[in-house]
Amino acid sequence: MTDTTLINPTPIETNDAKEALYRATPRQLMWWRFRKHKLAVVSLCVLVFAYLTIAFAEFTAPYDPYEITEMATMQPPQSVHLFDEEWNFQGPFVYGLKRARDLETAAVIYTVDTDDIVPLHFFVAGSDYLFWGLIPGSFHLFGAEDPDTHIYLLGTDTLGRDLLSRLIHGGRTTLTIGILGVFFSFLIGITLGSISGYYGGRIDAAIQRLMEFIRSIPTIPLWMGLAAALPVEWDPLFVYFLITILLSLISWTHLARTVRGSFLSLRGEDYVLAARLLGASEKRIITKHMLPAMTSYIIAAVTLSVPEMILGETALSFLGLGLRPPVVSWGVLLQEAQNLRVIVQAPWLLLPGLAIVIIVLSFNFLGDGLRDAADPYGR
């Protein structure tokens, strides 16, 4: 009985449910409201899955993202089958591909060889890696039993590198930039936004003008200008860090606006006045009384600004101004699919783009769901 009421708290049928609703902490209420937003819940699952995958990238990626296989360049994706041609159950497997050359154009063509069945094995020993650069290991989530046979579920790129492995390792860069960048813009946004909203007056006007100014510059040209100034020869990790800071230097305004708005509305609340009359210091009022009241809004706003970061990174790297090879990120991967000839030959190279769309949409839906859930006057 309690289960049904947890999912849908509004129609209060029994006393038990009523009791649960009255006793619920704000956090519980939020969680109940959030669970009603199906799309947001699905998005949360997608994001958890994506971040788990990239956290264990060395293990979940079947191959080393830099491993070049000359005899498997631009190989199309192999789909997983369960039954063979005669509908005999074989367990998960892929068909091997035969490589040949077109006699007239000399282009490499792959044909599916239905006699060659390569079963998919889980937890197989493959290429060695250092997990997070620390722990040595060689086990991979899946792969062919014979280490010399490769399975390319998403195909390979122009150099014969496994796209799935590159996608997973690239996700580690792109998705962490999203989170790190938001962290930095959150720091700037919340500091300036709360100062602006709390003090008002001239300080507020000055910060408002600064925000208006930043908003009025077209972001991509500005990012391009700043990113181009980073020397090519710098350490990739350092460049990664700087790009993240660059992205957040420009996109904190959205967060600051949200924070300022809620500060302005909270400033007039009775309990803030009460705290002030009781002699609480300004720092105490801001951090102990006002910030907790707006946490949920801030979380929603933060979630909604992650995609902005991810899109910024991919756009810059795609243009060749952000991260550069050998670093793998989704933008770097898409750089390969920049011209029409390559896309026509190997449309699967656009798959990192699909990954970007899925992640961006998930963050958007999750943010929408959180925002609705955080609104105490919502339905």
Add this chain to the structure above:
Amino acid sequence: MLAYLTKRLFWSIPMLIAVSIVAFIIIQLPPGDYATAYVAELRHQGDTVDPLMEQEIRVHFGLDKPIYVQYWWWISGIVLHGDFGQSLDYNMPVSNLIWARLGLTLAISITSLLLTWLIAIPIGVYSATRQYSALDYVFTIFGFIGRGFPEFLTALVLMWLAYSWLNMDVGGLMSAGMEQQPWSFAKVIDVASHIWVPLVVLATSGTAGLIRVVRANMLDELNKPYVETAYAQGLSERRVVWGYPVRVALNPFISTIGWALPSLISGDVITAVVLNLPTTGPLLLRALKNQDMYLAGSFILILSVFTIIGTLISDILLALSDPRVRRG
């Protein structure tokens, strides 16, 4: 109204100055200066360069002066003589290179802005008046997907689809053979068969967001008593909807032109790189990669000035349409 206008105009002056400083900082950011780059270029071509000559170039261009003096020279050259400096890469004045491209960028941005409104307003109004209808869901899904697609990806996918389905190469502004020919009907058709791609790309991302805004605003307005009164007076649905709530719901729109413009220009820059259009994008990218900093800085400066002027216009429009704004 006049007071508001003066105040607003007055405010855009510090904005313009700040933008010019940012653009100048971008010019100065890369290590080395014009002289180092120029000498490196000469060495690259095999000339032997005297270190004294490098110093001479520096003195000649005033690069040995303090930074604020250089800024003053740069900005006064632009404001007083329309001189944006010299492009290192093309070895000609920046102003010869940029205006045609900026014009095309502006044309594409404004056309796609108009296109966005033309599509988004009727759809938003329809979605609100027929809430939860099948088409409303279709538009909502379109809106969600449009939100997730970055411009360059839409451009790539469109280019690929046009090639594989219609067997059309839509990159560039016109087909390869057309560039040298004089303007004719065939050339106009050819340009039209290319230009729709950037317009669709830019309009998609804008439309997706705007449909949601119009729909939400309209839903708020439709529940108000004055709408019911209008219906009770016996007005037709068309006259009620388009005559009253739409006009109110469009108010926030005008105020967002200012924000739509920066994102449109951003989008145009990156879309143009993918589609290889002769707008600012590819030239800016090339200038940045080759550290042709006066060219790059001028682009960034002018694009930002455009958006500031756009914001100014949208604020004035807003003041004209909404008395609450102009009374402050």
